[in-house]
Amino acid sequence: DAKTTQPPSMDCAEGRAANLPCNHSTISGNEYVYWYRQIHSQGPQYIIHGLKNNETNEMASLIITEDRKSSTLILPHATLRDTAVYYCIAGRANAGKSTFGDGTTLTVKP
């Protein structure tokens, strides 16, 4: 897996968009960007993944820069329940296992 760098913590006001950055400057052409989150004392939850194009699902949007060296996870309307540690991982689709970094602790405040 390519190394990823994320800010250790971020705050966001409830109802506002949360934009979580991830740097993966050494990502290779066949590596995807995956995002997961872990709410306290639970197993991680898959959020979204992408290769080159921007992606959107019911949980979030993923914006990948054209050079693929960084990406941003966007939670459009953050709620208190979105408070969690968010992990960005870059890896091959057939690699299976995931290498977790320290992630970003997002705190959504009322």
Place this chain on the structure above:
Amino acid sequence: GAVVSQHPSWVICKSGTSVKIECRSLDFQATTMFWYRQFPKQSLMLMATSNEGSKATYEQGVEKDKFLINHASLTLSTLTVTSAHPEDSSFYICSADLGTGSKGEQFFGPGTRLTVL
């Protein structure tokens, strides 16, 4: 879809005893599952890759004789912590992907908290 369960959700045991943790894929078949360990305030660390019908692959530094993994069916992998000691107290999490046709996204179980007294 893509639900992974774990049992038990928490367990307390005495030092020297063995503990078995089950990981099940409820609505899909998983030829490969992964076991992670997470200590307080730390990130997840991959312990081993569990392969259905064959031996598990352990990460460097993980004792295969202490952490026994069995993947006897396409929906069940078990992790047995043998002769548990207090330093084995941790949060154990399994995951699986959807295999061929997926893009590698992992689906995780809810975790098992092990406390060794």
